[in-house]
Amino acid sequence: xxxxxxSLIFVGIPAAIMLVIVGLVFAGNRGSGGxxxxxxxxxxxxxxxxxxxxxxxxxxxxxGTALAAGAQAPALTSRKQEQAGxxxxxxxxxxASDRW
Amino acid sequence: MSRRRPVEPEAQVTxxxxxxxxxxxxxxxxxxGPFSTRQLLRIDEALRLADQGTGLVFSVxxxxxxxxxxxxxxxxxRQLAEPDKSVLLAVSPNQRRLEIITGKYARxxxxxxxxxxAALSMVAAFGGGDLxxxxxxxxxxxxxxxxxx
Numbered sequence: 001x002x003x004x005x006x007s008l009i010f011v012g013i014p015a016a017i018m019l020v021i022v023g024l025v026f027a028g029n030r031g032s033g034g035x036x037x038x039x040x041x042x043x044x045x046x047x048x049x050x051x052x053x054x055x056x057x058x059x060x061x062x063x064g065t066a067l068a069a070g071a072q073a074p075a076l077t078s079r080k081q082e083q084a085g086x087x088x089x090x091x092x093x094x095x096a097s098d099r100w
Numbered sequence: 101m102s103r104r105r106p107v108e109p110e111a112q113v114t115x116x117x118x119x120x121x122x123x124x125x126x127x128x129x130x131x132x133g134p135f136s137t138r139q140l141l142r143i144d145e146a147l148r149l150a151d152q153g154t155g156l157v158f159s160v161x162x163x164x165x166x167x168x169x170x171x172x173x174x175x176x177x178r179q180l181a182e183p184d185k186s187v188l189l190a191v192s193p194n195q196r197r198l199e200i201i202t203g204k205y206a207r208x209x210x211x212x213x214x215x216x217x218a219a220l221s222m223v224a225a226f227g228g229g230d231l232x233x234x235x236x237x238x239x240x241x242x243x244x245x246x247x248x249x
Contacts, residue, residue: 039134039231045193049163050133051176052143054151093174093183094207095200096215100227 041100133162139232146236155249156206157186158242160235165192165199173199189238193231198223209246218242
């Protein structure tokens with residue numbers, strides 16, 4: 001083996017492998033959303049509000065899609081809002097509250 | 101490639117399954133939320149499993165709640181199509197509050213003590229900064245307490 005062949009095998013190949021690994025690492029970081037998109041306790045939470053439903057048609061308004069990320073009180077039609085005002089506040093709801 | 105730009109495909113799958121006709125022009129804003137695409141998909145999956153397994157309607161709200169917090173969360177709960185059968189998990193990260201609201205019928209399936217248990221474990225995850233994990237765990241717990249419908 002000549003000197004060039006030897007150096008190609010023992011330097012070139014490891015260097016190529018390292019490059020591939022470094023490339024994969026950076027590609028992986030970029031894919032996973034990055035560090036900015038995270039809630040950290042104690043820091044302000046200024047993300048768009050989101051509301052998840054299994055099936056969007058379950059919203060009384062059939063607006064469905066609008067619910068994705070409504071502002072504070074997601075767009076209610078006026079009809080629905082009137083109803084909400086008139087109807088006795090649904091008694092008998094239960095559940096729990098907690099804080100962290 | 102800028103990843104913060106709202107891209108449609110994944111987002112729509114998450115917010116509610118398959119809404120091909122959803123082209124209302126506004127790009128889905130879920131991607132501006134605190135969740136990565138992968139987390140959104142997992143939450144969606146958890147919601148779907150919970151709904152299918154129990155026959156109840158689970159939904160999750162993450163965002164600000166006005167004072168009084170409990171009342172605001174109940175108002176959101178009332179906006180659902182079938183409030184009696186619905187369970188709403190309302191998470192307000194700024195106020196560090198979690199509210200679980202169960203409708204009249206859902207309450208029989210998930211007694212308040214169980215809701216409180218689920219709330220405890222969710223809050224533990226939230227305190228560590230893991231919103232998605234807490235939500236998924238909570239959904240799972242509530243659904244398994246509710247049993248088959």
